[in-house]
Each structure stands twice: as C-alpha cells, then as structure tokens.
Amino acid sequence: MIATIAFGLLIVSLIIQIIVLFKKDAKPDSIAPWISLVAGLLLLVEIVRRSIAIHFVALTGMFESLIFLACFLTLLIFGLRYIKAAKGNKVIPFGATIVAVIFLALASSPLAPADIKPPVPALQSGWLVLHVSFTFIGEVFFTVGFVSAILQLATKREERRQTYDRLAYTSVAVGYPIFTAGALIFGAIWAEKAWGVWWSWDPKETWALITWLTYTAYLHFRLVRKSTSKLVPALVIAGFFIAMFTFFGVNFLLSGLHSYA
Amino acid sequence: MNSFFDRLYDALRSIKLAVALLVLLALFAIVGGIIPQEKAIDYYLTKFPGTGAHIILGMGIDHIFSSIEFLIVAAVFAMNLTVCTLHRLANEFTKPFRKRRHGPDLLHLGLIILLFGGIMTARTRTESVINLRKGESADLPDGSKISLVDLAYEQYPDGRPKSFASVVTMSRAPRSGEHADAAATTAADSSLAQRTIKVNAPLRGKGFSIYQQNWHAEQQAELSDAMGLRFRLDPGMKEEFSDGFALFMAKGQTPETANDAIFLLEKGGVRTVVKASIGQPVGPFTFSGLINESISGLAIVTDKGYPYVAAGFILVMLGVFITYIRKLKGMLA
Ligand code: HEM
Numbered sequence: 001m002i003a004t005i006a007f008g009l010l011i012v013s014l015i016i017q018i019i020v021l022f023k024k025d026a027k028p029d030s031i032a033p034w035i036s037l038v039a040g041l042l043l044l045v046e047i048v049r050r051s052i053a054i055h056f057v058a059l060t061g062m063f064e065s066l067i068f069l070a071c072f073l074t075l076l077i078f079g080l081r082y083i084k085a086a087k088g089n090k091v092i093p094f095g096a097t098i099v100a101v102i103f104l105a106l107a108s109s110p111l112a113p114a115d116i117k118p119p120v121p122a123l124q125s126g127w128l129v130l131h132v133s134f135t136f137i138g139e140v141f142f143t144v145g146f147v148s149a150i151l152q153l154a155t156k157r158e159e160r161r162q163t164y165d166r167l168a169y170t171s172v173a174v175g176y177p178i179f180t181a182g183a184l185i186f187g188a189i190w191a192e193k194a195w196g197v198w199w200s201w202d203p204k205e206t207w208a209l210i211t212w213l214t215y216t217a218y219l220h221f222r223l224v225r226k227s228t229s230k231l232v233p234a235l236v237i238a239g240f241f242i243a244m245f246t247f248f249g250v251n252f253l254l255s256g257l258h259s260y261a
Numbered sequence: 262m263n264s265f266f267d268r269l270y271d272a273l274r275s276i277k278l279a280v281a282l283l284v285l286l287a288l289f290a291i292v293g294g295i296i297p298q299e300k301a302i303d304y305y306l307t308k309f310p311g312t313g314a315h316i317i318l319g320m321g322i323d324h325i326f327s328s329i330e331f332l333i334v335a336a337v338f339a340m341n342l343t344v345c346t347l348h349r350l351a352n353e354f355t356k357p358f359r360k361r362r363h364g365p366d367l368l369h370l371g372l373i374i375l376l377f378g379g380i381m382t383a384r385t386r387t388e389s390v391i392n393l394r395k396g397e398s399a400d401l402p403d404g405s406k407i408s409l410v411d412l413a414y415e416q417y418p419d420g421r422p423k424s425f426a427s428v429v430t431m432s433r434a435p436r437s438g439e440h441a442d443a444a445a446t447t448a449a450d451s452s453l454a455q456r457t458i459k460v461n462a463p464l465r466g467k468g469f470s471i472y473q474q475n476w477h478a479e480q481q482a483e484l485s486d487a488m489g490l491r492f493r494l495d496p497g498m499k500e501e502f503s504d505g506f507a508l509f510m511a512k513g514q515t516p517e518t519a520n521d522a523i524f525l526l527e528k529g530g531v532r533t534v535v536k537a538s539i540g541q542p543v544g545p546f547t548f549s550g551l552i553n554e555s556i557s558g559l560a561i562v563t564d565k566g567y568p569y570v571a572a573g574f575i576l577v578m579l580g581v582f583i584t585y586i587r588k589l590k591g592m593l594a
Contacts, residue, residue: 118417121424121460121473128461166592173588177581185574194461196388196472196562198570199379201326206294210287217283224276254295 043071066107095147127190134182141175146240149233207246364584371576378569475558
C-alpha cells in the first residue's frame with residue numbers, strides 16, 4: 001500500500017519533469033525533488049514497518065530489495081540538488097526517476113511477491129544485511145553514473161560532455177568503494193560464515209565479479225584514455241546493465257534454467 | 262639484453278594491459294556465469310544436446326575457472342598487478358611525505374595478498390561432513406573429539422525452518438605423547454563447556470571451523486526380541502536371526518498408517534513384506550514403535566588461505582575508501 005503511494009507520487013513527479021523538460025526556458029522545477037524525497041521517506045517507512053514485523057532487517061526478498069533500491073535512489077535524486085555539478089540539470093534527475101519507477105513497477109509485478117516472511121536460518125546474519133545494503137547503495141550511485149554516461153554519449157557540446165564525464169566519474173567514485181565492500185567483501189565474509197567457503201563461483205557471485213571488473217576497467221581506462229573516447233562512458237553503461245543482470249537476470253533466467261534441470 | 266627487460270617491465274606495468282586483462286577476465290567470467298560449472302557430463306549432454314555439449318565439454322567450458330586458458334590470463338594479470346603496485350609504491354616514496362597517496366597502494370597490495378590467499382585456499386582447503394546423533398562423537402583435525410549434546414530445530418508457523426542449532430562439547434587435543442583416548446574420554450564429560458553451532462555462527466577451533474551444514478530427521482524402527490531386549494533399525498538396515506532376517510524398509514505411507522512400519526522378512530529362504538502396527542510380530546521380533554532420530558550434519562573445514570584472504574579484504578577495504586575519500590575531498594574543495 002505504502003509502496004503504491006510512493007509509485008503514484010513518482011509518476012506525478014515524472015509528469016511534472018516532462019513538462020519542465022519541454023519548456024525550454026523554464027528553470028528547473030522545485031517540486032519534483034521534494035516529491036522524490038517524500039516517496040523515498042515513504043519507502044523507508046515501509047522498510048521499517050516490514051522489519052518490525054519480522055524482527056529482522058527486511059531485505060531478504062526480491063520485493064524488499066526493489067523497495068530498498070527505489071528508496072535510496074529517490075533520496076539520492078533529492079540529494080542531487082546539493083551537488084554542484086548536477087545542480088540545475090533537469091535530465092539527470094529525470095533519467096534516475098525513470099529507473100526508480102521501473103524498480104517500483106517490478107516490485108508490484110507478480111515476479112516479486114510482497115508477502116512478509118521472516119528469514120530462513122542462512123539469511124539470519126548481520127553480514128548479509130551489510131552485504132545487501134552496501135551492494136544496493138553502491139548500485140544506486142551507479143544508476144546516476146549510468147544516466148550521466150548516456151548523456152555524455154548523447155551530447156555534442158564539449159563543455160557539457162566534460163561535466164557529464166565528471167559526474168559519471170564522481171558517481172562511480174562514490175559507488176565503487178561501497179559496492180566493493182558490499183558485494184565482494186561482505187558477501188564473501190557472509191558466505192564463509194554460512195557455508196564455510198568464501199568464494200564458490202556460483203552464478204550470482206560470478207556476475208557480481210563481472211560487474212566489479214567492468215567498473216574497475218572503467219576506472220583504469222579513464223586514467224589513460226583520450227578525452228573523447230566513447231569507450232569510457234560505454235563501460236559505465238555496461239557496468240550498470242551487468243549490475244542489473246546480476247540482480248534480476250541471475251534469479252529469473254539462470255536459476256530458472258537450473259530449476260528445470 | 263637490458264632493453265628487452267626494460268621493455269618487458271614497461272609492458273607489465275602498463276595500465277592499458279591491465280584494462281585489456283580486466284576485460285578478458287570479465288569475458289571468461291561471463292561464459293562461466295552463463296554455462297553452469299562443474300556439473301556431471303550427463304548434465305551437459307541433456308541440457309545442451311548435440312553440438313552444444315560437444316563444444317562445452319571439448320573446450321573445457323564446464324570448468325572454465327580451472328582451465329589452463331583462464332589460469333594463464335589470471336597469472337599474467339597477477340604479474341601485471343604486482344609490477345604496477347611495486348612501481349607505484351616506489352614512485353610514491355620519492356615524493357615528499359605530505360604529497361604521498363597510499364590509498365591505491367594499500368588497495369593493490371591487498372589484492373595481491375587476496376590472490377595469494379585464494380591460491381592457498383584452492384590448494385589447501387578441506388571439508389568433511391560428519392553426521393552426529395545426540396550422544397555421538399567424532400574426531401576433529403587437531404586430535405580432539407566433538408560430542409553432540411543436544412540439537413534443536415525450530416520452525417516458523419508456515420513450516421519454513423527458523424533455526425538449526427547443535428550444542429556440542431569438545432575434548433582438549435591430546436598432549437604430545439599422550440594417547441588420544443586419554444584426552445577423548447573427557448569428551449562426553451558434562452563438566453566441559455558447551456558450545457553452540459548454528460547456521461551463520463560456526464565454531465572456530467585451532468586451524469579448523471565447524472559449520473551447521475544440514476539437519477535431518479530419520480525414522481528408526483524399534484523392535485524387541487524374545488528376551489524383551491530392544492534395538493533400533495535405520496531404514497534399510499536388517500537384524501538377523503537363526504534362519505533369516507528382518508529388514509526395516511519404511512514407515513507407513515498413508516496418514517492412517519503413519520505409526521506403522523514396513524519390513525522385509527526372510528525366513529527359511531522365503532521373502533515376504535510385513536506391515537506391522539505397534540505390538541505386532543515381525544518374525545521372531547515384536548515391533549514396538551517408530552523413533553524419531555534427529556541427525557546434525559556438521560561440516561569441518563580447514564583452510565590455510567583464510568588468514569591471508571581476511572588480511573587482503575581489510576587492506577582492499579581500507580585502500581579503496583582512502584583512495585576515494587581523498588579524491589572526493591579534492592573534487593569538492
Ligand atoms: C582487480 C584489480 C584492480 C583493482 C580492483 C584496482 C583498483 C584501483 C582503483 C579503485 C584505483 C583508483 C582509480 C581512480 O583513480 O579512480 C586504481 C588506480 C590505479 N591502478 Fe588499479 N586496480 C587493479 C589492478 C591494477 C593493475 C593490474 C594495474 C597495473 C597496471 C593497476 C594500476 C593502477 C594505477 C597505476 C592506478 C593509479 C593510481 C593513481 O591514481 O596514482 N591497477 N586501481
């Protein structure tokens with residue numbers, strides 16, 4: 001219910017942003033970021049409500065993961081107001097809002113049942129909570145990097161391109177340490193505690209590693225690239241799609257493959 | 262001669278090489294992330310019939326992360342990483358103290374240690390599973406003994422598992438020259454401290470860890486003989502008598518017969534299937550009921566790589582945060 005209200009709010013926000021985008025002379029609107037903030041806080045309330053119900057951090061199912069991602073993404077969209085390079089930019093919050101709407105649309109689909117279930121023993125771990133939350137927060141920053149990288153590829157104006165390049169790099173520079181800690185290190189620590197093996201090449205792990213290698217390649221390539229290279233933003237875009245595949249694809253496609261075996 | 266090594270050194274510390282290798286490693290991982298790894302041959306034959314299975318098995322894609330191609334790329338990458346790290350570290354030391362940035366050094370150094378730990382783990386890790394019932398004991402790698410004092414299983418109202426826990430005691434390891442049994446006799450001693458092993462909370466010993474890996478209930482059939490002596494049979498086990506045996510096959514399959522047991526009885530060379538309710542005879546024995554036995558599956562793992570892996574993780578974490586906190590500070594200033 002709460003998630004549905006947040007979803008509705010974001011749709012309203014999208015409509016306002018579209019209107020403002022098409023009015024070329026208009027100043028960036030002052031309403032949409034606040035709607036985004038309210039939506040984010042509502043989703044936070046939902047996470048807390050569910051956590052109280054199961055006496056554990058509600059972060060163990062597909063629905064809850066999507067709510068968490070959308071929550072932090074909408075909060076970050078609001079936060080963009082305070083970041084110098086993004087201030088006054090209308091397209092980046094718009095692009096990020098679309099992603100948040102997609103997350104919530106998926107959350108309300110049958111793919112992500114919303115029933116509240118307490119976790120099975122393997123999931124009852126503080127390391128798991130750290131693992132999942134850090135991974136997702138890292139990915140929220142990657143989302144802003146993804147939108148910036150698309151704009152970097154799309155724009156022709158050199159000065160703008162540099163701004164988007166910097167913004168994409170800054171987003172990855174914030175997201176990468178958090179993702180590294182969450183996806184790789186806390187994930188490995190949790191696996192060791194739960195199963196006695198810190199790395200086992202299962203598909204989810206392997207795809208998280210691919211995500212990380214892609215962003216690592218980006219960070220190094222950016223050190224030596226020519227400033228007009230299209231491969232630099234392309235790696236950020238690829239990184240985001242791989243991260244999303246790690247999240248959805250592995251569950252629905254690859255493990256689906258297993259379940260027929 | 263010198264110039265060859267110079268050129269090799271320059272090639273090995275090139276960031277472009279690093280990017281190429283990172284992309285190559287990612288491509289290997291993509292293949293390994295799509296094609297299920299380390300399955301039985303039949304799995305590939307049925308899952309990818311025809312040429313698919315031939316390609317997978319012929320090229321070794323079923324075990325890509327231990328294939329020679331992958332290992333060579335990984336080895337070149339490790340060299341690349343090592344040369345880069347040392348080169349950058351040396352370079353950093355030539356700078357005045359306040360200008361040094363050691364974040365990337367810590368990070369890269371951590372990765373090297375992590376790699377080393379990974380190799381150690383791959384080469385030294387052992388895992389063995391012991392199945393213990395209440396009161397049973399098993400040997401541990403350091404010569405001590407573990408005994409299962411109790412085990413607890415909780416369910417949520419909807420039937421999903423809530424917790425598995427094994428309460429155990431461990432005898433001390435035998436001192437040098439002491440017979441193992443002397444130390445082990447104390448294993449079941451009630452004065453020993455009880456420790457609990459749960460999923461996500463392993464028990465750490467000297468050089469090994471014990472994990473709650475699984476838990477299962479097994480039904481045993483209890484029988485008594487003519488003298489009134491009682492004994493239990495696991496499913497599939499038999500008890501012999503003078504001209505035959507009774508083998509416990511299964512418990513009754515319907516709700517009404519859930520407390521009954523099915524036996525295979527051989528007597529004088531003739532086999533019959535006997536269904537018995539409590540108190541009914543099974544050959545010369547009497548069936549006295551089904552007993553639920555819980556069995557705790559504990560995995561005992563040794564891994565000499567783990568300390569290095571842990572150290573690597575810590576350095577990588579520190580390094581990556583230091584690198585970007587400094588950078589972001591610089592960008593905001
Ligand atoms: C999986 C392996 C690796 C990871 C995770 C990693 C990670 C990083 C990160 C996060 C940075 C900071 C980049 C930035 O400025 O945003 C960095 C910098 C750097 N890395 Fe790596 N790296 C890896 C492998 C390598 C390799 C193989 C080389 C060898 C060429 C290398 C050479 C460098 C250099 C020269 C820098 C620049 C440091 C500076 O700013 O002075 N790295 N690395």
